[in-house]
Amino acid sequence: MTTTNNSASSYPYLFQPVVLSETLALPNSVVMAPLTRCFAGPGLVPTEQMADYYAKRAGAGLIVSEATIISPEAQGYPNTPGIYTPEQIAGWKMVTDKVHAHGGRMFNQLWHLGRVAHSHYTGSQPLAPSAIGWHGRVPRSPGLEYEQPRAMSTDEVRHMVERYAQAAKNAMQAGFDGVEIHGANGYLIDQFLRQQTNQRDDEYGGSLENRARFALEVVDAVTAAVGADRVGIRLSPNAHVHLEHTPGDEETFAWLLHELGSRDMAYVHEGAFDDHIEYDYLGGRPSAFLRQHYPGHVIACGSLTPEEANRMIQAGQSDLVAIGRPFIANPDLMDKLRTGETPEPFDPEMLKTLV
Template sequence: MDNLFQPFALNDTIKLKNRIVMAPLTRCMADENLVPTQQMADYYARRAETGLIISEAVIIRPDGQGYPNTPGLFTPAQIDGWRVVTDAVHKNGGKIFAQLWHTGRIAHTHFFGGETVAPSAIAHEGTVPRMRELSYAVPKALSKPEIDQLIVDYTQAAANAIDAGFDGVEIHGANGYLIDQFLHYSSNIREDEYGVTPQNMARFPLQVVDAVTNRIGGDRTALRLSPGAYVHIDTDTRDRDVFDYLLKELEKRELAYLHGGIFDDSMEFDYLGGSISHYLRNSSNKTLIGVGGYSAESGNEAISNNQFDLLAIGRPLIANPDYVEKIKSGQALTEYSEEMLAELV
């Protein structure tokens, strides 16, 4: 396990004490005003032995909400609530990034009223998790002024995150949510400067990255991407051209890291030539976080093989708040079960 416990410098600003990352894990445990609770602060603080915690996805504005009780980062009370979390993590020697989130067409008006928004007026088929009585509706296709406002809102959320004590932010551009919806042909049928060509489809994600890095610094900004369509998005082989272009452009920009978005990294995509981590590693020189079903052993080996630089662990960290100590000492891990989602431990 030597690789996992080596310190790692993201850049000159942020140094990690090991290469184990807590993956973003939606827990739906904020209060009725989407404010983080003391229970959430305790939950994250217990996992501060990881090199980096990536928070559960955090809503940048009200119409980004697609799940019950997911925390926000757009009101003073939410900022104050997150400050309690970050203080608790820092007190225990950890570092934490906020994952900035807008769900796009995966949002539901049950939570906020008004309309859902997306690149194009194409509904996602299905129902809201945990609230299966709610079906997704056809979203409103965003206008150019509305896209401009979203860039402002992402930027303000990043500034709010720094104000709340986060060490940086991870822009959620994966898993079929708003930014990812711009990057896939099945969800983006626009015919303006935000659609049709790879350059146009990557325009909004790059504008968000540029605005956020200009506001808080590229050293504190990261990005999660799902080049392979596997959730909330249908496959289209033309997507490869979009991500080839996007990643080439990202090479010109400073970022703390790239993070693959996938539940199982053994999943391969013909049009990517393999797994998501394989494609990202071969397409970018950025620090890469690998995720998706790895154990400490397989993740350590993947780092040895230069498949990625940092290992994100998800469900095992729900089941084992002391995951790092157990791996260090060779103790058996508690097995994850879905019943554990009912409370924060």
């Protein structure tokens, strides 16, 4: 999976090249994690400023774009970019061209928020596996509370699978090197996987195989559209945001990961904010759970320091590591990792500007 270390860096394992698939070789093992920034322009079109922001970080082995909505009713935060109009595709092409010109590689993260989308942005009631709402205030959206969603019909679920596939084709047209299906963080795909949010009685609910069906159909439709070698998926076997764990959900994830193992995808990516947390129901850290159940490339993520990330790859606990907030704080993070210079700490104030 990884080749030998050929760098004199302070963190040599971070600088190991990785052959992700037949078509994708990465010069190092560091992934820029997807980071929603809310700076898209009118029509949710990516801007030149976004192109500059990503191009500065092109030294990462792979950039995963901020989550990108696949259709108008998928939206739940302001100014999140889309990948469903010709203008959005053209905007992303400007971004990927610039990233490629700076020597980088970039995947587009495909996103539908499901029940945590909001009519304030979409003009329609949120869609969900079942009519079961989440509670509390919508982040980055002053004054908004989560709404009661509407359960999707079986036909709507099947149609949604096609939307992911179309979004993946659009992403390839926009020059991305591949796509990451956002199955993490309590959004639509995660909502299908969980007993609490999926109480359907058709073929998409009831048993763990049925709860995993939507995720697998999306994976199969997207890989049929763009090739399995260009597809990754992000999953949160730990329920850490927008929903709660129900005992037994971990069996759905184990089964899903086993099924994904036969599909020759580029990778499975941990969706977590803190990989140090050990969950009883996962038998330890989320990264270890992914490693245990998925035979292909695993990307660990979640508050990992460069030392820890380096050690995890060295110990074979992960093939790659994704780093999020430090990339916001340090456009030149890869240079700092190479020289051993201490990165600037992240400060939430930094989210106000895109530099």
